[in-house]
Amino acid sequence: MYDFLTGPGLWLSIGICLTGLCVRGVLYVKGLNWQLDRVAYTAHPKAGMKGALRSIFFWVLPFGTRSWRAQPLMTVLFFVFHIGAVGVPLFLSAHNMVLQEKLGFSFVSINQTAADIMSWGVIISAVFLTLRRMVLPEVRILTTTYDYLVLFLSAAPFLTGLICRYEIGNYSFFLIVHIILGEILLIAIPFTKLSHILLFFLSRAQLGMDFGIKRGGMKGKGLAW
Amino acid sequence: MPEGTLCNKSPIQTDETLKTLLSDTGGKQYYDEMKSLEVDIPLLWTTIQKTCKSRIRTWLKICAHCGMCADSCFLYRINDQDPKQVPAYKIQSTLGEIIRKKGKVDNAFMHMAMETAWAKCTCCNRCGLYCPHGIDMGIMFGYLRGLLYQQGFVPWELKIGAGMHRVYQAQMDVTDEDFVETFIWMAEEYEEDYPGLKVPVDKVGADIMYTVNAREVKHYPEDLAEAAILFHLAGENWTITSRGWEQTSLAMFAGDWEACKIQVESVYEAMERLKPKRMVGTECGHAHRATVVEGPYWAGRKDGLPPAESIHYVEWLAEALRTGKLKIDPKKRIKEPVTLQDSCNYVRNHGLKEITREIMSYIVEPGYFIDMSPNREHNYCCGGGGGFNGIGLYREQRNKALLTKRDQILNTGAKLVLAPCHNCWDAIRDLEEEYRIGIRWSFLKPLLIDMLEIPEHLKAQE
Numbered sequence: 001m002y003d004f005l006t007g008p009g010l011w012l013s014i015g016i017c018l019t020g021l022c023v024r025g026v027l028y029v030k031g032l033n034w035q036l037d038r039v040a041y042t043a044h045p046k047a048g049m050k051g052a053l054r055s056i057f058f059w060v061l062p063f064g065t066r067s068w069r070a071q072p073l074m075t076v077l078f079f080v081f082h083i084g085a086v087g088v089p090l091f092l093s094a095h096n097m098v099l100q101e102k103l104g105f106s107f108v109s110i111n112q113t114a115a116d117i118m119s120w121g122v123i124i125s126a127v128f129l130t131l132r133r134m135v136l137p138e139v140r141i142l143t144t145t146y147d148y149l150v151l152f153l154s155a156a157p158f159l160t161g162l163i164c165r166y167e168i169g170n171y172s173f174f175l176i177v178h179i180i181l182g183e184i185l186l187i188a189i190p191f192t193k194l195s196h197i198l199l200f201f202l203s204r205a206q207l208g209m210d211f212g213i214k215r216g217g218m219k220g221k222g223l224a225w
Numbered sequence: 226m227p228e229g230t231l232c233n234k235s236p237i238q239t240d241e242t243l244k245t246l247l248s249d250t251g252g253k254q255y256y257d258e259m260k261s262l263e264v265d266i267p268l269l270w271t272t273i274q275k276t277c278k279s280r281i282r283t284w285l286k287i288c289a290h291c292g293m294c295a296d297s298c299f300l301y302r303i304n305d306q307d308p309k310q311v312p313a314y315k316i317q318s319t320l321g322e323i324i325r326k327k328g329k330v331d332n333a334f335m336h337m338a339m340e341t342a343w344a345k346c347t348c349c350n351r352c353g354l355y356c357p358h359g360i361d362m363g364i365m366f367g368y369l370r371g372l373l374y375q376q377g378f379v380p381w382e383l384k385i386g387a388g389m390h391r392v393y394q395a396q397m398d399v400t401d402e403d404f405v406e407t408f409i410w411m412a413e414e415y416e417e418d419y420p421g422l423k424v425p426v427d428k429v430g431a432d433i434m435y436t437v438n439a440r441e442v443k444h445y446p447e448d449l450a451e452a453a454i455l456f457h458l459a460g461e462n463w464t465i466t467s468r469g470w471e472q473t474s475l476a477m478f479a480g481d482w483e484a485c486k487i488q489v490e491s492v493y494e495a496m497e498r499l500k501p502k503r504m505v506g507t508e509c510g511h512a513h514r515a516t517v518v519e520g521p522y523w524a525g526r527k528d529g530l531p532p533a534e535s536i537h538y539v540e541w542l543a544e545a546l547r548t549g550k551l552k553i554d555p556k557k558r559i560k561e562p563v564t565l566q567d568s569c570n571y572v573r574n575h576g577l578k579e580i581t582r583e584i585m586s587y588i589v590e591p592g593y594f595i596d597m598s599p600n601r602e603h604n605y606c607c608g609g610g611g612g613f614n615g616i617g618l619y620r621e622q623r624n625k626a627l628l629t630k631r632d633q634i635l636n637t638g639a640k641l642v643l644a645p646c647h648n649c650w651d652a653i654r655d656l657e658e659e660y661r662i663g664i665r666w667s668f669l670k671p672l673l674i675d676m677l678e679i680p681e682h683l684k685a686q687e
Binding site: 027030032033034035037038044055059065136137141200202204208210213216217218219220222225 | 519
């Protein structure tokens with residue numbers, strides 16, 4: 001089981017994830033239409049590029065935008081969640097060992113304490129993000145079962161990962177569960193809202209180009225995000 | 226397919242149908258007929274398939290339902306933080322739902338969508354600045370308005386407005402002759418005070434072609450005279466055009482994209498014909514948005530730019546003051562607390578945030594200008610944008626919406642509000658009438674005229 005999951009299973013889930021994301025990305029860009037979107041995407045490449053980069057840069061910077069600054073608690077939850085959710089899967093030394101062994105390459109590894117803190121960060125912020133969905137009326141009205149499912153799908157590998165890390169209960173059982181959940185997550189990425197892993201950047205770039213080219217980017221100092 | 230005689234899916238194409246619809250006071254019969262207007266589901270779904278591409282579809286799909294847009298919306302804030310006023314909810318429950326149901330929606334749904342699109346969103350685009358994913362719900366509401374217009378679910382005044390643009394290429398029944406005559410007549414009224422004051426018509430190759438808002442011609446002709454006087458005093462080589470002089474677009478508020486194209490092409494045709502170096506538009510926000518920002522796309526111009534460089538009145542004014550074409554008499558500068566309304570349509574949506582403040586630095590005595598909070602691209606809508614001001618059916622909601630601006634103004638302590646935008650000017654006038662907070666409000670032109678140092682050779686002989 002372990003061998004299948006870390007062999008063909010791993011190949012397959014990473015393959016589906018990356019191929020799926022590529023397809024999403026290509027379809028997104030192909031579906032942009034200068035006249036329908038009313039943005040002259042290609043006519044002003046410099047202004048477009050500047051707008052796109054500014055739009056991404058300020059938003060990936062914690063407290064980099066007025067919106068982030070206006071809701072500090074959400075901002076902390078958001079960044080703690082995302083830094084862990086991206087950092088741990090890629091840079092955990094245990095993951096890199098598997099990658100090296102099975103796929104023949106690996107990323108830089110972070111130390112165990114950092115990985116622990118980041119993983120706990122994901123779990124704790126996921127709990128608060130869930131509570132936020134239940135408690136705040138303006139979030140509750142938007143929330144659907146699908147939102148909880150996506151949050152659960154994202155957090156579950158971290159929960160099981162920590163169970164393995166602290167060797168609670170049957171290690172080999174939880175390791176298998178952890179790997180299965182991780183691979184389900186990878187496969188789910190291109191087919192669900194989790195596709196925002198890529199589409200966040202494309203959507204931000206698009207709006208950045210809109211403001212950069214059409215809505216004032218070529219006048220004055222550019223938008224203060 | 227039951228359609229009313231007044232409320233139907235056909236755009237207004239003739240003066241006769243326009244007059245018939247106008248005579249239905251308040252749209253009584255129109256709205257009655259709307260109650261039984263059927264939704265053309267195949268048309269709705271085909272239109273969506275043809276025009277709703279990856280940008281909007283992705284926005285609707287990746288929306289994380291995080292609610293961070295809630296506080297960005299002044300209508301959410303002013304309506305006691307009603308969750309149904311959260312921008313993401315408003316668009317998901319209308320456009321999102323139409324798409325999820327593949328267009329299979331009924332009359333009651335369309336009524337709800339109409340109210341949401343015109344009374345719960347002014348297309349100010351502020352939410353777009355607060356969404357981590359960069360989802361601009363104002364843009365989606367603009368798109369939704371187009372779908373609703375096509376199905377005949379559009380507020381009465383805006384159906385008329387769009388019809389005006391189709392019939393008159395102006396937002397009101399003002400003909401080309403009316404425009405030229407009124408402009409010349411108004412200038413003549415002031416000829417004694419400003420010797421040599423003339424209104425050049427259809428002058429080819431002028432430095433400036435000036436375009437207006439039709440209601441200046443119909444209701445505020447003083448504004449035309451003021452524009453002529455300021456160009457005259459600045460020594461500008463300017464002209465008006467006898468066709469294509471209307472810069473506004475109620476068709477944009479209505480979502481009548483075909484009329485938007487007709488309207489803006491009339492202005493571009495004037496530019497091609499008169500070949501001015503630049504076009505200057507009047508103190509209007511949505512007119513600038515329609516003709517300068519969005520218009521090139523309706524007209525199919527791939528570079529996204531009008532045929533001639535086109536600037537807002539505040540850009541021309543700032544330049545004239547900066548370069549000394551117009552000189553302010555320091556003694557006449559504003560010496561009372563004064564604040565400034567940032568129009569969403571040319572500040573948030575066209576970056577002109579510093580230019581109006583530059584004007585303030587010339588015309589207000591240091592220490593008297595007080596900015597509203599928030600301001601610049603983060604300003605709040607005046608409360609009447611996107612057509613909201615003009616819709617009788619939603620008057621109550623509009624009046625409530627004015628509270629945001631009222632409180633922003635009150636917090637500055639200023640008694641004078643400068644509003645270089647027709648819509649904002651109207652909203653601020655209405656909020657004073659509704660809530661009596663003791664303020665005055667003004668465009669820039671009338672204030673400027675009283676403050677200028679008039680060059681010796683242009684002075685009237687005693």
